[in-house]
Amino acid sequence: MEPVPPGIDPTKAHPSRRYNYWLGGKDNFSVDRESADTVASGFPTVALAARENRKFMARAVRYLARDAGITQFLDIGTGLPSAGNVHEVAQSIDPAARIVYVDNDPVVLVHARALLTSSPEGRTAYIDADLREPGRILAAPELAETLDLTRPVALMLVAIMHFVSDDEDPYGIVARLVDALPSGSHVVITHATGDHLTPEQYEEAVETNRRSGVPFSLRTRDEFARFFDGLDLVDPGVTSVVEWRPDLPPEHRPRVEDVSMYCAAARIP
Numbered sequence: 001m002e003p004v005p006p007g008i009d010p011t012k013a014h015p016s017r018r019y020n021y022w023l024g025g026k027d028n029f030s031v032d033r034e035s036a037d038t039v040a041s042g043f044p045t046v047a048l049a050a051r052e053n054r055k056f057m058a059r060a061v062r063y064l065a066r067d068a069g070i071t072q073f074l075d076i077g078t079g080l081p082s083a084g085n086v087h088e089v090a091q092s093i094d095p096a097a098r099i100v101y102v103d104n105d106p107v108v109l110v111h112a113r114a115l116l117t118s119s120p121e122g123r124t125a126y127i128d129a130d131l132r133e134p135g136r137i138l139a140a141p142e143l144a145e146t147l148d149l150t151r152p153v154a155l156m157l158v159a160i161m162h163f164v165s166d167d168e169d170p171y172g173i174v175a176r177l178v179d180a181l182p183s184g185s186h187v188v189i190t191h192a193t194g195d196h197l198t199p200e201q202y203e204e205a206v207e208t209n210r211r212s213g214v215p216f217s218l219r220t221r222d223e224f225a226r227f228f229d230g231l232d233l234v235d236p237g238v239t240s241v242v243e244w245r246p247d248l249p250p251e252h253r254p255r256v257e258d259v260s261m262y263c264a265a266a267r268i269p
């Protein structure tokens, strides 16, 4: 992906472009590929984890749109446009679905046009903002213009919370967003974990993430479950992304340890 658009630092790896590389995309710089390969040297199945995370997201959006009656989505940490963006999955079930995308990567902003291809009955919007400033997201005019916050919304935080370190108040950020949504809204989160790794694999994963230049926090099952305190977990509760309402029988699913991602969906009471 050369030349570099203005305002973009090609010397610093960014999560969206690494994820794009793991998913087989071309919207990444050499610094992103090097960072991605460093992570893969400590956790060799990371590309599989990215693909399984993306498949989970599609199943979760289908569940929300079809079974939970959700017609509005706030997708924070959208990533570069790729097959199965939230609006494509949701509007394939309900063409009137409305989606607000949020990301802080300027390269995602450059590609945002591909996220704004709403069906005529529905609507999509993009906000260039940082999850760590939830007040800015909630005050953005595009949010109020696109979503009706008196009706249920699905807050999607898919593969983003592990980029928020403990000293940045990850639980406070989620609580702030949840508090802004009415009863009947849902929250979907996925998160990397080291719980299924051996102590040696865990050390290796932490060390290669540290060297990759992108701050990253693996969290335990209890630490992950804390994001849902006070909410009603949807069946099957906290589980691996490969085991949440799967399309495939167990023998065709990857091993939980090769993916090492927790997920859950919950309803706001």
Ligand SMILES: C[S@@+](CC[C@H](N)C(=O)[O-])C[C@H]1O[C@@H](n2cnc3c(N)ncnc32)[C@H](O)[C@@H]1O
Binding pocket: 014, 015, 016, 017, 019, 053, 054, 057, 076, 077, 078, 079, 080, 102, 103, 104, 105, 108, 129, 130, 131, 132, 157, 158, 159, 160, 163
């Ligand atoms: C691993 S990608 C996940 C993309 C998509 N949600 C999915 O699961 O397929 C993480 C995304 O979160 C974005 N991100 C990371 N930290 C962020 C922050 N503090 N504020 C907004 N976006 C952030 C990155 O730019 C990237 O696009």
